[in-house]
Amino acid sequence: MKAGVLPIVVLIGVLSSAGCSPTVEYGRRSANEPAFAGPYRTPIVHVSSTAQGSKTGGAASSALDGALARAGLRLELQNPGEDAIRALKKALGAEPDKFASDRTVAKRTIVLTVAPGDYRPADRFVNFRLRVEPLNFEFSGYTGTETEYSAIDIENFSLTKVNTVGLDIDGGGSASTTGKASAGRQTTLAESGLVTSRFENVTTNLDDATLDIYREAERGIDLSGNTLINIGVTARAENAANDLDTDMVATSVEISKGGNTLAPEAASLTIDNLSYLKPKDLKANLSFEYVIRRVLTKSNEYAEYNQTVAYEHGVCRRQNAVVVAARDLAVPRWGIFAIENNQPGFAVDLDSEFGNRALAFVDYADAVRFSVWMMTQKASRVGSSRLSLPRESGMKLDKGAYPRLAVRPSSEITAANREKSLPPDGWDCSSTAPIAPASGGRPEPGASGS
Structure with a gap:
């Protein structure tokens, strides 16, 4: 009887270690992870622009509301005349917004949207560079770049530091001789700014002829999404007339x-x-150079060091792209x-x-x-x-x-300066070097690899 028990115990131990105690690696895997049988599609890139929003809003209404709030008053008027409103605003120090008479420089926010063509969750953009080369305009000023991970605003940067030095002397003695002397000095240095955790390296290079935006991700960070660049655009000096x-x-x-x-x-x-x-389509040549980290094995493991990867390098270009539409300059x-x-x-x-x-x-x-x-x-x-x-x-x-x-x-917008219909996929990515899948397809999770 004893000889027959041992194999049963051993068999139970083997089954237990094989199926009833899942490892951490199995726990991280997904049953429906997508697989791609052929080469990857090229990335999806879109470049547009929008007007920069006002940082202050309506000066007149803000000043009026602020003055009433400070005085603890509530104002109710029924069908007031323009003279009454003007006099009230003047009395409360709320002057109307001044007319912006100089609009030779248009303040725009360039919006770069990037998405992989085909990818698994572990695939990610490691770095990319967007270059914008104006054809019929030039850049004038740069005020900041914003991404999902960082915000760089060179107009507002803040740091506060206070140094205090003091001297306090309390003399003892008789009532007629007691005294106290003190001296002090406080120095405050204040700057303001917006600082976030460092998840990426963002570099912007701008002159009148070229705009370069370079982003490089830290470990585990995907650069897919939006990049916002606040710039000014104006006429070329030789075409100003x-x-x-x-x-x-x-x-x-x-x-x-x-x-x-x-x-x-x-x-x-x-x-x-x-x-x-003058309102007209402002056009530029665009180039988007990128590196995508493609995970070949163990794509469902959280730690990147245990994955087998390949890097896809590519360049996409677009000629005569409309960066600012004529209607936006009117x-x-x-x-x-x-x-x-x-x-x-x-x-x-x-x-x-x-x-x-x-x-x-x-x-x-x-x-x-x-x-x-x-x-x-x-x-x-x-x-x-x-x-x-x-x-x-x-x-x-x-x-x-x-x-x-x-x-x-x-309106000064005519058919000659209005945006023409462009194909949505006007990018040429023929110089992209996609990964060639081995053995007729891409390795599945758990395949051997180092």
């Missing part, structure tokens, strides 16, 4: 006072000079047009000290209010400036037959 322009725009309207409508001679417009970059302006045959015809001109130009507003509400005021007053002037219609229109701002007016946006 053709690519920059000026206009005279109305930034403030004074057509009422104390709740009463002003006569044409008493009304006024505030005219400012607008300098701007400065919104509204003109007042005479209605002819139920259609807006010729624009109203303003003859002022700046010359005779089409009347343009930067605020739609101001344009509507002024057009209604013109029709109500049958105005042919505002203050000392004359209002008129072009001679070729055959129409006049005459009180006897005053035309109907309408507000319409004025």
